[in-house]
Amino acid sequence: MSSTRVLVLNSGSSSVKYQLLDMRDGSRLAVGLVERIGEETSRLKHTPLATGESREWTGPMADHEAALKAVSEELARDGLGLDSPELAAIGHRVVHGGKLFTEPTVIDDAVLAEIERLIPVAPLHNPANLTGIRTAQALRPDLPQVAVFDTAFHTTMPESAARYAIDVKTADEHRIRRYGFHGTSHAYVSRATAKLLGKDPSEVNVIVLHLGNGASASAVEGGRCVDTSMGLTPLEGLVMGTRSGDMDPAVIFHLMRVGGMSTDEIDNLLNKKSGLIGLCGDNDMREIRRRIDEGDEQAKLAFDIYIHRLKKYIGAYYAVLGRVDAVAFTAGVGENASPVREAAVAGLEALGLAVDSELNAVRSDEPRLISPESARVAVAVVPTDEELEIATQTYALVNDSRNLT
Numbered sequence: 001m002s003s004t005r006v007l008v009l010n011s012g013s014s015s016v017k018y019q020l021l022d023m024r025d026g027s028r029l030a031v032g033l034v035e036r037i038g039e040e041t042s043r044l045k046h047t048p049l050a051t052g053e054s055r056e057w058t059g060p061m062a063d064h065e066a067a068l069k070a071v072s073e074e075l076a077r078d079g080l081g082l083d084s085p086e087l088a089a090i091g092h093r094v095v096h097g098g099k100l101f102t103e104p105t106v107i108d109d110a111v112l113a114e115i116e117r118l119i120p121v122a123p124l125h126n127p128a129n130l131t132g133i134r135t136a137q138a139l140r141p142d143l144p145q146v147a148v149f150d151t152a153f154h155t156t157m158p159e160s161a162a163r164y165a166i167d168v169k170t171a172d173e174h175r176i177r178r179y180g181f182h183g184t185s186h187a188y189v190s191r192a193t194a195k196l197l198g199k200d201p202s203e204v205n206v207i208v209l210h211l212g213n214g215a216s217a218s219a220v221e222g223g224r225c226v227d228t229s230m231g232l233t234p235l236e237g238l239v240m241g242t243r244s245g246d247m248d249p250a251v252i253f254h255l256m257r258v259g260g261m262s263t264d265e266i267d268n269l270l271n272k273k274s275g276l277i278g279l280c281g282d283n284d285m286r287e288i289r290r291r292i293d294e295g296d297e298q299a300k301l302a303f304d305i306y307i308h309r310l311k312k313y314i315g316a317y318y319a320v321l322g323r324v325d326a327v328a329f330t331a332g333v334g335e336n337a338s339p340v341r342e343a344a345v346a347g348l349e350a351l352g353l354a355v356d357s358e359l360n361a362v363r364s365d366e367p368r369l370i371s372p373e374s375a376r377v378a379v380a381v382v383p384t385d386e387e388l389e390i391a392t393q394t395y396a397l398v399n400d401s402r403n404l405t
């Protein structure tokens with residue numbers, strides 16, 4: 001029997017998201033989520049796509065091993081168990097791959113050691129990713145496990161974009177540089193945008209705006225990333241749901257010296273209590289739009305700051321690329337919030353950018369153009385699919401290595 005299924009695992013510190021895909025057509029067989037791992041009220045939600053009927057379970061799950069075992073049992077109930085010979089590989093989302101991992105990689109001890117070595121630059125994510133990998137390896141030691149890195153797509157950035165203008169020796173000693181994140185999404189969406197335009201990725205320059213709760217922009221030249229807005233960590237760049245994005249670094253010294261705040265307090269402030277939630281108390285764009293419609297000034301200001309930053313990045317990446325064929329909006333806000341798309345390109349007609357309000361109002365899960373036919377630059381809404389991209393890369397790698405041996 002040929003093995004055509006890939007399990008995609010996205011392991012967080014207290015959660016595991018998973019999808020089982022059939023790579024003959026990229027369809028989903030099952031999707032699910034385990035939350036609050038390590039607590040008394042861990043929750044598993046599992047949906048087999050054959051019936052679409054979700055099953056939920058709440059109770060104590062001590063650790064990731066218990067969580068993955070529970071997932072495995074749920075999959076087995078649908079005849080999709082992890083012991084099935086149809087499972088070809090497990091693809092893991094790994095947040096930080098540093099400079100070294102430029103491609104998806106079959107995981108061995110050396111790869112695990114390198115992911116571990118990167119923990120100082122990704123203290124929240126890489127330990128959780130490692131736990132997920134080790135647990136999956138214990139469950140199926142014979143199966144290829146592949147790491148797909150959030151940073152990989154950005155490793156093509158030139159040094160001029162990847163380096164901060166700080167002392168080179170200090171930067172190198174502490175591996176301080178701009179790595180960028182959301183790379184799997186930027187890769188997928190830039191390619192899907194080229195397809196929407198009926199072109200090969202190598203022929204088009206695209207600005208991708210991944211606007212979820214976390215948000216980042218990238219400049220993609222002929223299929224290669226040449227700049228992205230997140231940096232050493234996901235804190236840099238756009239205004240996000242709870243993160244500040246760009247800021248004068250001296251704000252931090254000021255908060256320490258004058259505000260008496262500790263490093264952890266400032267970290268928490270900038271990552272969890274800033275961005276939209278810091279500005280207006282809400283980080284959900286639906287709620288912010290609702291408040292604006294009711295005349296709420298604070299929500300309006302938060303929206304305006306969000307759009308101002310977004311527009312600055314569109315302008316900056318236009319300059320970086322020189323010629324832009326498309327601007328693509330993706331992720332929760334980018335795919336759903338038409339007022340954000342409209343406001344982000346408003347006034348940029350001189351750059352060839354415009355949005356057709358009727359097209360922009362259409363709701364759809366399909367990639368689509370929202371610019372007027374006459375526009376020089378295409379503006380597109382392109383739903384992202386990070387799990388499909390991870391599964392595709394995983395499956396391609398496993399098949400390639402099979403063919404080589």
Ligand code: ADP
Nearest residue numbers: 211212213214283284285286331332333336337
């Ligand atoms: P992440 O993966 O970063 O958690 P998503 O890409 O799922 O985020 O995006 C989540 C965000 O998308 C929500 O916080 C909300 O602001 C926004 N969002 C989702 N649906 C809508 C909608 N219909 N209209 C406006 N914003 C939406």
